[in-house]
Amino acid sequence: FTIYYQPQVRAADEQLVGVEALIRWNNPGMGLVLPERFISLAEETRLIDDIGAWVLSEACDQARAWQDAGYKPLRMAVNLSSHQFQSGKIVEQVKCALEQSGLAPEYLELELTESVLMSDPEQAMRILGQLRALGIHLAIDDFGTGYSSLNYLKLFDVDALKIDASFICDIPENTDDDLIARAVIALGRSFGLRVV
Secondary structure, eight states: OEEEEEEEEETTTTEEEEEEEEEEEEETTTEEEOGGGTHHHHHHTTTHHHHHHHHHHHHHHHHHHHHHTTOOOOEEEEEOOHHHHHTSOHHHHHHHHHHHHTOOGGGEEEEEEHHHHHHSHHHHHHHHHHHHHTTOEEEEEEETSSOOOHHHHHHSOOSEEEEOGGGTTTTTTOHHHHHHHHHHHHHHHHTTOEEO
16 A cells, blocks of 8 residues: 545645545556545455554654654645444544654544444544544545535534535536535535635
8 A cells, every 4th residue: 555645725825734645555466546446345354444544654654754854734634434433443543643653633634524424423423522632633525425414514523624526626617516616615614614
């Protein structure tokens, strides 16, 4: 496995404000394999917990290494799978990754999809509270493709909404996507959330 880091740029001033850690599989026979092709298998075999912990650790190490090299501190975003989030180990995995890397918690953001949060909302709120107590940031990923319940949006203590790429890729040609993106941005801002 290898990790690529996708930049997150603030639209208002085009400043680099963060990166997202994206896992890839360099397979000798198939070349670079995207997560859509191997994550479900990793979840089925329960290897996702070890893979997720490795990505979290590597991403924290890289963020700290960039800081140590003199670069401006950036927020490192890491996706969590449903199995990883619900395993009961995620809080300890985050603590361990932060302690071993020396990365300050405010530079880590965990991304969860709506479906992960909605599968067991009470458990999700409890885990989010424990993660929030560590000082990290939390984001809802792929917003708009899952449940999109406004009732639960107000209950989950998150910092950011990430609009699903399917609503962004055809802007400005597709006016429906443009309107949806504008609505989600307005919704996020009304809740005091960053919108990615």
